[in-house]
Amino acid sequence: MEKTAIVTGAARGIGLATAKLFLAEGRQVALVDIDEEELARAAAALGDERAHALPCDIADPDAVARLVGTVEAALGRVDALVNNAGIADFGPLDAHDFERWRAVMAVNLDGTFLMSQAFLPALKATRGAIVNIASISALRASTLRVAYGTSKAGVAHLTQQQAVELGEYGIRVNCVCPGPVRTKLAMAVHTQEIIDAYHDAIPLCRYGQEREIAEAILWLCSDKASFVTGQRLAVDGGFEAAGIGLP
Ligand code: NAD
Numbered sequence: 001m002e003k004t005a006i007v008t009g010a011a012r013g014i015g016l017a018t019a020k021l022f023l024a025e026g027r028q029v030a031l032v033d034i035d036e037e038e039l040a041r042a043a044a045a046l047g048d049e050r051a052h053a054l055p056c057d058i059a060d061p062d063a064v065a066r067l068v069g070t071v072e073a074a075l076g077r078v079d080a081l082v083n084n085a086g087i088a089d090f091g092p093l094d095a096h097d098f099e100r101w102r103a104v105m106a107v108n109l110d111g112t113f114l115m116s117q118a119f120l121p122a123l124k125a126t127r128g129a130i131v132n133i134a135s136i137s138a139l140r141a142s143t144l145r146v147a148y149g150t151s152k153a154g155v156a157h158l159t160q161q162q163a164v165e166l167g168e169y170g171i172r173v174n175c176v177c178p179g180p181v182r183t184k185l186a187m188a189v190h191t192q193e194i195i196d197a198y199h200d201a202i203p204l205c206r207y208g209q210e211r212e213i214a215e216a217i218l219w220l221c222s223d224k225a226s227f228v229t230g231q232r233l234a235v236d237g238g239f240e241a242a243g244i245g246l247p
Contacts, residue, residue, distance in 0.1 A: 002050075004028040004075040005221065008058050008115060009085030011038040013183035014133065014217075017210035018082055021218045023048050030071050032056050033085065058085050058111035064118045071119070078122035080221040083112040083155075084133040090144040090189040101147045108151035109158070116162060116173075127170030129221045132159045133213075134177045136236050142246035144189075149246075152177075156232050163230030172229040174220045178213045179236030197247030203238030 005022045009015035010031035022029045028050045033039040036055040043053035052074040056067045071078065086108045089100055112132050123130065137145050138152035159175035166173055180186055180198050186207075190198075199205055216235045219225055234240045 002028055003079040004077055005080040006030040006032060006071060006078060007082045007084055008032045011035050011042045014181060014210050014213045015084040016042055017214040018217050021214045023050055028075050030054050030075055058115050059106040061114055064114045068118050077126055078119055079126045079128045081119050081130045082217055083115050085111055088148050088185050088189045092143060093146045096146050104147035104151050109154040112155050112158060123171050124169045130173040131217050131220045132175045134175050136177050136179050136234060136239055138177055139240055140246045160230050167229060174228060175232045176216050177232055177234040179208050179239045181208045181210055181213060194247045201239060201242060201244040203242050208237060
């Protein structure tokens with residue numbers, strides 16, 4: 001039977017690039033996103049019958065529970081789960097009221113937890129792989145990212161918790177920490193000052209591209225990474241190695 005993958009946040013950006021690589025590899029792919037219109041447009045543009053557009057709010061436990069049956073009907077099995085959907089909200093601590101804090105936690109952290117838990121039986125059946133998308137903001141604190149950075153540090157730690165607990169089922173769980181990529185999410189919060197500072201701080205002197213993050217995700221989901229679990233892979237042009245603070 002053909003291998004499959006679920007990619008959340010797949011209507012655009014890193015998620016869509018990941019879905020494209022899985023399709024090119026011959027997998028059936030469930031593209032999951034809260035934005036129904038953008039998801040439908042993305043799926044139509046892909047023009048591939050193996051791409052299944054499945055709208056869902058991953059922060060809603062009931063919607064995620066319903067998604068299990070929808071994915072089962074569309075894919076039949078789950079070999080990989082990529083928890084990529086996320087939102088960003090930058091601002092100082094005193095500007096983050098509880099509502100803003102909870103909104104970020106709900107999608108980035110709760111959503112990753114809910115999806116992983118819901119698809120655990122399916123992943124146990126295939127001895128599948130999970131890749132959670134964190135961020136370099138999980139690795140460094142900054143003045144602007146109290147909710148975003150904390151949620152992503154949570155995702156990075158959740159990855160290790162899952163890897164330790166799920167190893168006995170043959171399920172590998174890893175985390176990718178992307179550096180900056182010019183997606184809608186990033187461009188909504190990166191001021192020109194942040195963009196310039198990243199160019200100075202990143203040894204490769206540029207932003208990454210969606211596909212460069214997706215290639216790392218695909219490798220971690222593949223059999224080539226069969227002894228890799230519990231890892232945080234920074235795909236960041238050397239930002240973390242340079243040891244410079246986040247702009
Ligand atoms: P993006 O905004 O292009 O894509 C994110 C997708 O997630 C969107 O299609 C959006 O509709 C979807 N989404 C948001 N909330 C959702 C929900 N509740 N349920 C289902 N789908 C939802 O952004 P991107 O940059 O491609 O982000 C992908 C991931 O990469 C995110 O987790 C982000 O935090 C992470 N990341 C991005 C960067 C960057 O610079 N772009 C850097 C580090 C980490």
